[in-house]
Amino acid sequence: MATPDEDHSLLRSDRLSRDFVSVGAEDTVAQALEKIRSTPGTNEIFYCYACDPAGRLVGVVPIRKLIRTAPEERISSLMFTRVVKLPADAPDSLVEDFFVTYRFLAFPVVDAEGRIVGVVEVGNFVDTFSDTLFDEVEGRVRDEVFRFVGLPEDEMKERRPLHMALRRFPWLLVNIGGGFLAATVSRIFEQTVERLVVVAAFIPMVLVLSESLGVQTTAVSASMLAEQRVDPPQVRREVLGTSLAGMMAAAVVALLGSLYAHNLTFPLVLFIAITLSTSLAAGLGAVLPFLFHRFRVDPHMASAPLVLAISDNITLFTYFSLVTHLVVRGPL
Missing domain, CATH: 1.10.357.20 (SLC41 divalent cation transporters, integral membrane domain)
Structure with a gap:
């Protein structure tokens, strides 16, 4: 994860893309598609963003859903109103967490009044942090494996052999007890x-x-x-x-x-x-x-x-x- 010294706001970041399409919530699908076709630099857009008359972001429609809907349908009837959005002053660490948590292809970025000012796309951001993300996921998997086989999550940090032995020994007693019972059953038969x-x-x-x-x-x-x-x-x-x-x-x-x-x-x-x-x-x-x-x-x-x-x-x-x-x- 990025340290506080490495954080900077999205507005001052070259990862913020201005290539997005915003439409009115009461526009029709036909109007939205026409706006997409007429907007330059929109070859790889993933979402269409709906705004109210004041320009505030109120909904989002995936492009694949847009092109499959009848042309006369209103955007307001298609859009998802619970929009996951980033503030314009979001640090890199927050953006990274959003991509890891929500797994979306892009996130809208809004200013203090809720107006969309750009988007952050997965291809422009996550590649920079691929090593960090890999290390984080690898650590989570390691912790889960350790816990499942009877080891504490901080096992790799333990430097004292005696403490390591004492933490593992209780679960070895379960194995010893089970093995002794098995030997007893075998003895009976x-x-x-x-x-x-x-x-x-x-x-x-x-x-x-x-x-x-x-x-x-x-x-x-x-x-x-x-x-x-x-x-x-x-x-x-x-x-x-x-x-x-x-x-x-x-x-x-x-x-x-x-x-x-x-x-x-x-x-x-x-x-x-x-x-x-x-x-x-x-x-x-x-x-x-x-x-x-x-x-x-x-x-x-x-x-x-x-x-x-x-x-x-x-x-x-x-x-x-x-x-x-x-x-x-x-x-x-």
Whole structure:
């Protein structure tokens, strides 16, 4: 971003363009188009600006909307009255923020009385700040990635190794706890694994699917919270879509499992276990970020480790239980 010393008003800037078209709010589309054709230097205009009899800016019409409307239509019936405009004394930093925030192709610039004095076009302004904008966006993305994997936003500024370790350790405890529970579940079903070695061979595949889909839905919910919006229909669609993807993956794994079995029992177990575990992981990933947010816990830093720990253990328990009751105690 520009520093205060670098700021200067748009009126004294060579980035302010005088090539714009203003029409009366009560003009017709035909009159506006004729004015556009007769105005020199308007080959690349994006918007037509509507003014009242005193010359004050009261509305804006995109050119593409203008040329698609009947010639007798009034500008007042087409224009957007909530105009995003810049003051003539706006510093470069404010103009830069407008382009980043609103993503418009051009902004009208008005004086103290609200009369349009020029426009600032994206091609004449943003190129100068491309490096600054890139660094800013890159920083935002980095912060989001850091938070999602359990790191604070200012991690790159921390110079003390001990403090870095203490900040990361609590979330490692969640992983340790989840891993210990998984080891305990495996110990409970030790005889099942001993009697059917192929069960152990498919454990990594079963776990990684639920983990992957759980993290995906967690990312969607966390992004909603970052945008400060909650869209229940979208959350439901996300869970349903992720569950269906898990079912498809379960079918593929079951097909692979059939290569190691003499009948369909073991592939069926794989299909059921993966379908249930991925659906559960999708639901947890969608709900937990909102739950943490409600209790004022950072959802980015807490959701993903907990989703992985819970889904891993329920996945293992479901998988081992189904194998024990349907395969080991029955014919393979």
